[in-house]
Amino acid sequence: MVVDSIAATSFLGHPPLCQGIPVRDLSSKKKFPDCCRFPVTEFLGRRIVNYCPPPRMKLSRSINKSINALAMELTKETYSFREEEKIPLDWRYQIDTGVDRKPGLWPPENKADNPSLHNPLLRQERMGCGWLGAIFEWEGVIIEDNPDLEKQAWLTLAQEEGKSPPPAFILRRIEGMKNEQAISEVLCWSRDPAELRRMASRMEEIYQALQGGIYRLRTGSKEFVNILMHYKIPMALVSTRPRKTLETAIDSIGIEEYFTAIVAAEDVHRGKPDPEMFVYAAQLLKFIPERCIVFGNSNQTVEAAHDARMKCVAVASKHPVYELGAADLVVRHLDELSVVDLKNLADIESTEFGSVEPEMEVEEEEEGYPSSLTTVDDIFW
Numbered sequence: 001m002v003v004d005s006i007a008a009t010s011f012l013g014h015p016p017l018c019q020g021i022p023v024r025d026l027s028s029k030k031k032f033p034d035c036c037r038f039p040v041t042e043f044l045g046r047r048i049v050n051y052c053p054p055p056r057m058k059l060s061r062s063i064n065k066s067i068n069a070l071a072m073e074l075t076k077e078t079y080s081f082r083e084e085e086k087i088p089l090d091w092r093y094q095i096d097t098g099v100d101r102k103p104g105l106w107p108p109e110n111k112a113d114n115p116s117l118h119n120p121l122l123r124q125e126r127m128g129c130g131w132l133g134a135i136f137e138w139e140g141v142i143i144e145d146n147p148d149l150e151k152q153a154w155l156t157l158a159q160e161e162g163k164s165p166p167p168a169f170i171l172r173r174i175e176g177m178k179n180e181q182a183i184s185e186v187l188c189w190s191r192d193p194a195e196l197r198r199m200a201s202r203m204e205e206i207y208q209a210l211q212g213g214i215y216r217l218r219t220g221s222k223e224f225v226n227i228l229m230h231y232k233i234p235m236a237l238v239s240t241r242p243r244k245t246l247e248t249a250i251d252s253i254g255i256e257e258y259f260t261a262i263v264a265a266e267d268v269h270r271g272k273p274d275p276e277m278f279v280y281a282a283q284l285l286k287f288i289p290e291r292c293i294v295f296g297n298s299n300q301t302v303e304a305a306h307d308a309r310m311k312c313v314a315v316a317s318k319h320p321v322y323e324l325g326a327a328d329l330v331v332r333h334l335d336e337l338s339v340v341d342l343k344n345l346a347d348i349e350s351t352e353f354g355s356v357e358p359e360m361e362v363e364e365e366e367e368g369y370p371s372s373l374t375t376v377d378d379i380f381w
């Protein structure tokens, strides 16, 4: 069990302690015949007895056969492990997240991965990058955005709807909101849900027509997400754009494999500065909010991230650095950041989450379950 747990945990984030050699429990499958046992020392009463096969011992034909069979079994095991190694990217966090395992695939079920057992290797993983989630806004963070297009789209919609053109301060107030929310709560053009949906989707059509489907990655953003990928930090993408628009854009840029979760306009009731989008993204990543860092480009995002109890790195794309002072860090481009910056931000060493020493914990006993039911594994970990 110990060996199993080392292999499984290391597979997540660190080079396996066994240097890549698959370690599987074969005890239940085949037993070595006595004569092929390695020299072994056993404690019998007060005497320590050494079993050592005689040198150049001749093996009988039947024993040879069993060794061959065992070798074939082992080869099969190794081969199937290699096949299973080709797991899809988004299953890599199964142990940490508790997501249902796909039957028959690596890593196998392992009791030691249960966080309540205080597995020190799992804990070590979490003290590293294994307990850090990154939530990215799309426009102005991953790709360049063009504020003029947004403004132009709203002015066109106002004209089509026979409304007066929204002044600049109103447009600033709706930045980061969902279209429906902006139309009903700030522009006050309607409260009828069907009308809100119609105008919101028309607004998106106008914007897409103006935008022309051409997306430009922001300098340093791909390099940064590559680094996070290398450190196995799960990433979510969050945008107030509709899912279809977002997925087409992600596809055209060719970065779809980076993101474990995508949160789009349809997934939430409210955009920023409400924290809903970020809270939902953290849930999808299966991280507590305190371990998530939001990367956004407006004060609405900073406010939403802080309300969600997350740290926020502001990217000064359309807003200058001095306007984004409420953020925990401000950068012009994402590649100015290192993984150490992120660890510091996520407060990895904080006493709030840091120490989980078994002896410090007071475990409440459930009624009707005497403590004698504690398993060997519980005691070991």
Ligand SMILES: Nc1c(NC[C@H](O)[C@H](O)[C@H](O)COP(=O)(O)O)[nH]c(=O)[nH]c1=O
Binding pocket: 137, 138, 139, 140, 145, 146, 147, 148, 150, 151, 171, 172, 173, 174, 175, 176, 177, 238, 239, 240, 241, 318
């Ligand atoms: N109203 C103004 C906007 N609105 C743009 C949106 O806030 C936002 O950029 C878009 O919905 C998607 O961005 P994200 O992927 O969620 O980051 N933008 C301006 O620059 N100025 C405005 O007045």
Ligand SMILES: [Mg+2]
Binding pocket: 137, 138, 139, 140, 141, 296, 297, 298
């Ligand atoms: Mg943005």
